Amino acid sequence: MYKHLFFDLDHTLWDFEKNSKESLADLYQAFSLHNWNLSELSAFQQEFSVVNRRYWSLLESNQITHEELRRSRFRDTLVNLGVEADETLGLQLNEAFLELLPQKSHLIEGAIEILDFLAPHYELHIISNGWQDVQARKINSSKIGHYFKEVITNERAEARKPDKRIFDYAIQVANARLSESIMIGDNFDADIMGAINAQMDSVFYNPDSFVAMQKPTFEIKKLIELKEIL
Incomplete structure (x- = not known):
């Protein structure tokens, strides 16, 4: 899908x-x-x-x-x-x-394992509200840049999550279709409500069991659980 x-x-x-x-x-x-x-x-x-x-x-x-x-x-x-x-x-x-x-280069538990699992089957991208230069250095330091085709920041898109415009921009530059795309993030307001605003499916990475008023498409507590969804 x-x-x-x-x-x-x-x-x-x-x-x-x-x-x-x-x-x-x-x-x-x-x-x-x-x-x-x-x-x-x-x-x-x-x-x-x-x-x-x-x-x-x-x-x-x-x-x-x-x-x-x-x-x-x-x-x-x-x-x-x-x-x-x-x-x-x-x-x-x-x-x-x-x-x-x-x-610094510490990654969330299971990040490399799940990226290795997903990379052969999907095109992976980043959507971040961070600064372009800072996020680029983080990706480089943690040696995960080779997994991602596009890194979209608020500076590139001239909008930040949860604004629908950053998701529209991401879909455009990734040459993707909305129906074939999904957002994966930990911040309910920025990542999940942003995806809902853009009519994009979402996975809420929710290790702290935050109770949200609206339901994401999927919810996980550990990154490795993405294997059960994707």
Whole structure:
């Protein structure tokens, strides 16, 4: 039934949380954040995860811009932890983070196994709301670029998930048919509602058992379960 599989990247194939924690540990050392009344690395990592997710949610609902996310997420993280941080320090941390993060290579459990299984039978693509250069480096570092024919980002499509336009663009550049395409992602609002908006079938990768108001075409807890669907 399907010929084209469109994967989200962060949190679906590329292990953002694990790679982010490593990068934040590097920042903690490089910027000597222990001298800023930040005695616990784990608190820094945990607070950034919460703040970053909130900012991405705002971005995906078009309430803020990419630039606002870049400018504010580290400043807010530090301020929430009681550090007097200004926008300049926040930007410095963000730029260092974006340099470190794409060098990390941890993938979600089962990613390589399922990509090896699918690649001989389907055309695989990425649809991501991340920045083009950052996502390209992540794919390169984790050595999965050879699996994918097209990597579609919001910069290429001039739209971001869940906007129908990024899915329409992906279908066009992949030379695919909607009826032969399926979206696979972890973010219900961006990936699954985006696919529903575009009238594309979807697989909700849902390891945390998020309860959604609308049903995706399929739902899995582990990537390897794609073998039962595809």
